Amino acid sequence: MAARGSGDNDPDIMTRVLYVGRMSISQTEHKSSSDVASEHAAWRDAAPAIALLVITQGSLIGFDPRRPSDLAGVAWALSPLVAIAWLVCGQIRALRRADELQRLQQLQALSIGFAALVVLLIGVGLLHAAEIGDLAQQTQVVLMSGIFAWVSSLAVMSARSR
Amino acid sequence: MKNRLRELRAARDWTQADLADRLDVSRQTVNAIETGRYDPSLPLAFKLAALFGDSIESLFLPAHDEAQQRTRPSP
Numbered sequence: 001m002a003a004r005g006s007g008d009n010d011p012d013i014m015t016r017v018l019y020v021g022r023m024s025i026s027q028t029e030h031k032s033s034s035d036v037a038s039e040h041a042a043w044r045d046a047a048p049a050i051a052l053l054v055i056t057q058g059s060l061i062g063f064d065p066r067r068p069s070d071l072a073g074v075a076w077a078l079s080p081l082v083a084i085a086w087l088v089c090g091q092i093r094a095l096r097r098a099d100e101l102q103r104l105q106q107l108q109a110l111s112i113g114f115a116a117l118v119v120l121l122i123g124v125g126l127l128h129a130a131e132i133g134d135l136a137q138q139t140q141v142v143l144m145s146g147i148f149a150w151v152s153s154l155a156v157m158s159a160r161s162r
Numbered sequence: 163m164k165n166r167l168r169e170l171r172a173a174r175d176w177t178q179a180d181l182a183d184r185l186d187v188s189r190q191t192v193n194a195i196e197t198g199r200y201d202p203s204l205p206l207a208f209k210l211a212a213l214f215g216d217s218i219e220s221l222f223l224p225a226h227d228e229a230q231q232r233t234r235p236s237p
Contacts, residue, residue: 032182161194
């Protein structure tokens with residue numbers, strides 16, 4: 001006995017399945033114009049800053065920290081900060097462009113990243129007080145971990161609402 | 163909070179991206195509202211109501227109303 005309403009040849013069900021399928025495909029493939037505009041703007045902000053960061057970091061490869069710290073040496077050592085400040089400005093612009101949900105997710109992810117950074121910095125401070133490890137290397141690890149916590153939490157929150 | 167956005171959008175044959183364009187938000191936001199994972203701000207709720215030509219309270223159903231409707235005996 002065939003179950004009523006569940007037949008493969010039911011045109012209403014087939015039409016509904018095709019309609020839902022088409023809707024779901026078009027929903028995942030298409031982006032709204034604000035999505036496209038914000039993606040383009042994010043790349044316009046980030047691409048030059050990343051290029052500058054790579055160049056300034058690369059130029060530090062030959063930097064000798066033992067040489068006298070004249071003004072040019074200090075400027076050279078701090079040159080990556082320009083690119084980082086650019087990235088921060090880009091992030092602020094992205095927050096202003098974002099809609100209400102994206103802004104909420106960005107701020108939640110930033111607070112998670114900041115919390116991770118604070119906890120790890122306290123850990124590094126304690127290690128430094130106990131004279132364990134190299135402070136410069138640990139600071140780099142803390143920075144990377146904070147950024148990782150921010151980006152990964154944003155990715156998780158964003159994936160949930162896709 | 164439940165809402166009738168998916169139903170109203172489907173009636174107009176709009177995709178989520180179409181609705182997002184009309185509201186000037188991301189498609190992700192439209193999806194999150196439709197699935198009840200995110201409750202929109204009051205300005206966005208007013209925008210939605212104006213777009214669909216309906217009132218906010220007919221678009222969005224508070225959780226306690228859902229519970230009351232479930233427990234209310236049918237006539």
